[in-house]
Amino acid sequence: MFTLATWNINSVRLREDLVARLLREEAPDILCLQECKxxxxxxxxxxxxxxGYSHIVARGQKGYNGVAILSRLPITDAGDRDYARLGHARHVAARLENGVTIHNMYIPAGGDIPDREVNEKFGQKLDFVAEMRDVFHADRPERAIMVGDFNIAPREDDVWSHKQLLKVVSHTPVEVEHLLAAQDAGNWVDITRKDIPQGKLYSWWSYRNRDWAASDRGRRLDHIWASPDIASAGHDSRVLRHLRGWDRPSDHVPVLASFDLRV
Known part of the structure; x- marks a missing residue:
């Protein structure tokens, strides 16, 4: 069995000590970081x-984006893809010795206006996810796990208010439609919701809310998916909500799952 965590850290250099604290307290075998900057x-x-995390596969750029996979288990670099030809460090893959490939994704946030005609960033986000769909349709994932900050909360109970967020980027119908099409194209299984099928569940709370815990206006933007051939091995999903209360935190918290797969 191995345990995998995903966390948008919002600057790994600024929050190095928080990453180290997570590694000490939770000891996941693999940690996927996004927005390393x-x-x-x-x-x-x-x-x-x-x-003990002596293995790393990463893609980076100065001040923006960036994805990294830290591991206690041996991993090899399995490449990356420049989705939507943005020239951004938003995807990297690593392969375990058991043949499982881990994809670490950081889907664009998409700006503030959910209209690609007036907001180029929103169009880039939709194009990014549409290319994911096409890639998965052409090459169905096998023995694969995909994690990361998808910047989309697809379910009504993945946001604090479905009605109030229908026109807010990250929960608009067109974004959800694109993400679900990508999920369907690869037959991906949402491991977190397989394990926690009911109820409100969030992994992100805005910095704009002074008392994030009291207002609890969160969204589930961070995901762990598995290809159908290994999805049944996934279990024990957790969202570490309390980390949002750490000193100088990221606005995201880690999401974890364990997999009963021989390594």
């Missing part, structure tokens, strides 16, 4: 390696 050679790996 760092070139790969500037990621502070020393503390992570001292905790």
């Amino acid at each position: 760092s070139p790969v050679d500037k990621i502070p790996l020393g503390q992570f390696r001292a905790l």
Whole structure:
């Protein structure tokens, strides 16, 4: 069995100590980070390696985006894809010795206006997810896990108010439609919702809310999906809500799942 965590860290250099604290307290075998905001050679790996995470596969860029996979288990670089030809570090893949490929994704946020005619970023987001759909349709994933900050909360109980967020980027019908089409194209199984099928569930709370816990206006933007051939091995999903209360936190919290797969 191995445990995998995904976390939009919102600057790995700024929050190096929070990453180290998570690794000490939760000890996932694999940690996928998004929005690292760092070139790969500037990621502070020393503390992570001292905790046993000696394997890394990453793509980075200065000040923006960036994805990294830290692992206690041996992994090899399985490449990346420049979805929607944005030139951004938003995808990287790593392969475990058991043949399972882990895809770490950071889908664009999409700006503030849900109209591609007036907001280029929203169009880029839709194009990014549409290309994911096409890739999965052409090459159905097998022995694969895909995680990351998808920046879309697809279900009504993935947001604090379905009605009030229908016109807010991350929960608009067109975004949800695109994400579900990508999920269907690869027959991906939402492991978190397989394990926690009912009830409100969030992984992100805005910095704009002074008392995030009291207002609890969250969204589930961070996901763990598995291809159908290994989905039944996924279990014990958790969302570490309390980390949003750590000092100088990310606006996202980690999502974890365990997999009964021989490594």
